Structure formats: structure tokens, C-alpha cells
Amino acid sequence: xxxxxxxxxxxxxxxxxxxxxxxxxxxxSWPVARLAGLVKRDYSKKGITLATxxxxxxxxxxxxxLTLMTDNLKHYPMKELSLYPLP
Numbered sequence: 859x860x861x862x863x864x865x866x867x868x869x870x871x872x873x874x875x876x877x878x879x880x881x882x883x884x885x886x887s888w889p890v891a892r893l894a895g896l897v898k899r900d901y902s903k904k905g906i907t908l909a910t911x912x913x914x915x916x917x918x919x920x921x922x923x924l925t926l927m928t929d930n931l932k933h934y935p936m937k938e939l940s941l942y943p944l945p
Contacts, residue, residue: 861911884918893917897936906935 859878866874886894894910894917901908912933919926920939928934929944 884922884924886914886918887921890914890917890921893921901935908935909933 862874862878884890891914894914897917897920898908898910898913901913912930916926916934916936916939918924920936923940925940925942926934927942927944931941931943934941
């Protein structure tokens with residue numbers, strides 16, 4: 859949610875909050891955090907730098923077997939991650 863609020867315009871806040879409230883929330887548990895660290899480490903060994911926020915988001919989706927909706931496909935190179943590209 860942090861990334862949503864960073865780019866949020868004041869006029870969009872009410873509608874955006876309503877939308878976000880309708881979504882299911884998945885917490886960052888210890889297993890998710892561990893997975894995120896391992897994913898970041900493994901890609902780093904390949905010379906690929908990924909943002910901690912992106913690997914954490916990806917790890918939540920991977921751990922819970924969810925499809926991640928994003929318009930930043932290049933931020934999520936994990937082959938095992940199910941992605942739904944946004945326009």
C-alpha cells in the first residue's frame with residue numbers, strides 16, 4: 859500500500875481508500891520475509907539488483923500462490939511468479 863500512497867493525488871484519496879478497503883490483506887509473516895530475503899539474495903548472486911519492496915511484494919504473492927497485478931513487469935523477473943500485466 860505504501861507505493862499507492864506515494865503517488866496518490868488528494869482528489870483520488872477517497873476512491874482509492876474505498877478500493878483498497880475492498881481488497882484482502884496479506885501480512886508479511888516470517889516465512890514471507892525469509893522468502894523475500896532468499897529471492898533478493900539469489901538474484902543478487904546473478905548480478906540482478908531488485909528493490910526490497912518489490913521482492914517483498916513478490917514473496918507475498920508467491921507464498922500465498924496469488925497472481926500479482928502490476929504495470930512494472932521488469933521489477934518482477936521471477937519465473938515462478940504469476941503476473942497479470944496492467945495497461
